[in-house]
Amino acid sequence: MKGNGLPRAEVPAAFDAGAASYDRLVGLNPGYHRDLRLSARRLVPPARSGLRILDAGCGTGASTAALLAIAPDARITAIDASAAMLARARAKTWPSTVDFRHTPVEELAGVPGPFDAILAAYLLRNVADPDATLRDLRGSLRPGGHLALHEYSVRDSRRARWVWNAVCGAIVLPLGRVTTGDATLYRYLRRSVLAFDGVGDLCDRMARAGFTDVRTGTMPGWSRGIVHTVLGTAP
Numbered sequence: 001m002k003g004n005g006l007p008r009a010e011v012p013a014a015f016d017a018g019a020a021s022y023d024r025l026v027g028l029n030p031g032y033h034r035d036l037r038l039s040a041r042r043l044v045p046p047a048r049s050g051l052r053i054l055d056a057g058c059g060t061g062a063s064t065a066a067l068l069a070i071a072p073d074a075r076i077t078a079i080d081a082s083a084a085m086l087a088r089a090r091a092k093t094w095p096s097t098v099d100f101r102h103t104p105v106e107e108l109a110g111v112p113g114p115f116d117a118i119l120a121a122y123l124l125r126n127v128a129d130p131d132a133t134l135r136d137l138r139g140s141l142r143p144g145g146h147l148a149l150h151e152y153s154v155r156d157s158r159r160a161r162w163v164w165n166a167v168c169g170a171i172v173l174p175l176g177r178v179t180t181g182d183a184t185l186y187r188y189l190r191r192s193v194l195a196f197d198g199v200g201d202l203c204d205r206m207a208r209a210g211f212t213d214v215r216t217g218t219m220p221g222w223s224r225g226i227v228h229t230v231l232g233t234a235p
Contacts, residue, residue: 053118056137203230
């Protein structure tokens with residue numbers, strides 16, 4: 001992936017460099033964990049037990065925790081391409097039903113499925129071939145299984161772009177620079193979001209990848225119109 005200031009091959013290394021401060025920085029966002037739980041709630045059918053769930057791009061485990069909060073008895077396989085982010089996740093306390101694997105989503109074929117549900121939080125804009133990734137994710141679902149993309153998407157809204165730029169310029173970049181001494185990861189975050197699909201285009205990608213019943217929902221608070229859940233079903 002190019003056009004956002006960082007080649008795709010360098011993205012895992014950028015997350016490795018930012019791993020030590022990542023939890024602290026995202027914790028300053030009052031809606032970060034709430035929004036992940038909302039996407040998890042939209043993904044996981046109520047009153048379902050014993051689900052097999054893939055957390056694709058688990059980072060330091062915030063999305064894994066969100067899934068456990070909604071489906072505490074689920075068996076969760078959590079994968080990420082960044083070894084340092086994954087080490088942060090593994091260092092936390094988890095039930096035996098959670099399995100962390102250092103696996104890029106491009107190597108999903110090596111992760112045993114199928115899964116009842118997949119959560120991909122802040123993942124798709126970080127891959128070189130989003131269409132191929134969506135097809136691979138669909139192939140890892142059982143028929144009738146669900147995928148939830150939890151993503152920033154601002155291209156369809158002038159207001160959302162303005163808010164995103166304002167938040168990055170006034171808060172995200174300065175905090176990233178002060179905390180880590182290097183704002184490379186957070187400059188990438190800003191540019192990758194601006195370059196990424198609008199919600200309409202993202203829904204079209206899901207449909208082209210073979211998902212049905214594609215639908216969306218946004219978040220409350222400052223991230224309304226900026227962070228979205230895009231849901232689809234594997235036929």
